Amino acid sequence: MPIEDTDDNLAENLGVEAKATEAPKKEEVLSFRFVNRIITESGVKAEFEVMLSMFKKPPAPADFQRVGAGSGSHLLKLTTPRAESKQSVLRCAPSGSNALPFFAPSLNAPDIPYAKVVYRPLEIMGRAPKSVVDHIREPDEISEAVLGAFASVFGAECLDALQSALFGSGHLITSLPDAGEFPIIFLPRPGGGDIQATPVSPVEVFMGFKDISQAWHLKQEKDAPPVPRGRWIRQSISAKPQNISGMIGGGRKRFLAEMPKVMGGYDAALLRYAQGGKFPAWKDSSVGPAVLRYAERLEKTYTNSEILANTDKHADRLITGALDFITQVKDDTAELLGVDIGGRTLPNPSALIMRRRWGNDEDRAIKALTSHHFRDREQIALKKKDA
Incomplete structure (x- = not known):
């Protein structure tokens, strides 16, 4: 009798079905990064159930509300770890583009596991990896099924709280910490007077720059093309980078760029x-x-x-x-x-x-x-x- 070519059988034939003989570890399920747990569309609900099993107490709607409200495109804690949690997130859309800004969460450490549930890229076979947050902000043809599976496991109230927080204004920043670490620039107003501006870099730049800069630290192999070099400085911005964002690890990298010398x-x-x-x-x-x-x-x-x-x-x-x-x-x-x-x-x-x-x-x-x-x-x- 022929074997029916279902998604589950295809996953098993490819050797990517989740291991059923032993329970996965917490770090293998809750993560901000790829965990190589490839699932089928019909297995999304089961994967959320595995995530839920990692909690002693089921997450409440307020937990996911904090995750959503604490997510943004610019994190003030990248400038100073002394920024308060409710005064540290900005949401700024890129100018001249219809694309949504990249979001990252900036939360207290106890809320990081909840953030890992909704920020982990779900590796669904035949689909581009997307997290729950991605499916909420930029839905595609399977987003309704993914969000329905999330609601059936964690509760519709949790999904509503997360969606409302992500589409809301977040925590409006009304003050900066009195730490003196923010650069201040005074810009002239068209009608006279000055406006005080405080530049803050997007979190996407911080994370993307770390990925790009890895090439400058590669080991030079014999007879291989020369690897790029530069003047780099590693700087710690926090003894506990997870307090800035669970998605960010390690220290900050700075580099020195010099203008080409002017010709004589x-x-x-x-x-x-x-x-x-x-x-x-x-x-x-x-x-x-x-x-x-x-x-x-x-x-x-x-x-x-x-x-x-x-x-x-x-x-x-x-x-x-x-x-x-x-x-x-x-x-x-x-x-x-x-x-x-x-x-x-x-x-x-x-x-x-x-x-x-x-x-x-x-x-x-x-x-x-x-x-x-x-x-x-x-x-x-x-x-x-x-x-």
Whole structure:
């Protein structure tokens, strides 16, 4: 006779049916995280019965009301453990989104077991794991059956109390603890005056950041891709993190982020040139005075061959320095940026030297650098360089 392919038989065939030979431990049933107790849709009520069996006294509606009222998207106890339970939860929807904010409970320690009942992800075969709280806030096609199973085990009054608290306004915060741990920012009002603001991070950021940051603490394996590193500090925010929220364990992690260093003038000029900008300016402070000394020699009439040779040397030093700078720019662009500028038109030494601030000496500098003498020396140097 063939075996009927029911959900229960499928679960058994896959090896995921809950163990019936031994009673599960409390931590295997009541949890904020996955416990690997995969159940079928028809087994949801039985799973709630197992949860109920973990309590010496059945939870009352007031217990679940406290869980719902103490749930929110922002928990002040993450900033200071001295925040009172009824003054520690905010509910803020994300701006620009229709999605509901992530909720976490912030309760006194005796209420944590009740919170684990409704916050534990139910691992129903063929379904995305969702807790009772998830089924209340974002119902799907099986939520009615799940909530009906919860009501049949814990009582309809308990379900009503939880739903009313989750959809209510929660505990409105009217005061902050006198501990001085909250940052205070004063923002200008549009109509004048200031408004006092106290920034608080969403609990989802705290929990998500811990998950993301785990990659920075991985061990570097031989021949494996390098793992990311950073400057991290572990900081304890409470000796008993469960008093902040049972969903949060361990300490806070902080990291240091530094802005990239600003490029120096020369490096920035190289980058602009590599991207199609102007050739970098030659900012050697000795060039300007050297050009003016050269101009002074041209303004005088010399016939002595030795003096004329020294005038040639003045021009040659300027031209050689400019050609060396042009070569340096080509090499640095290739080495630092990986860009070959060999095919681009490069400035002549006279044009490169002229690109600087001259003030009242501009006319003298132009006259010297466009003189027949300088142009002749420039052509000789360029031919020698290309030879």
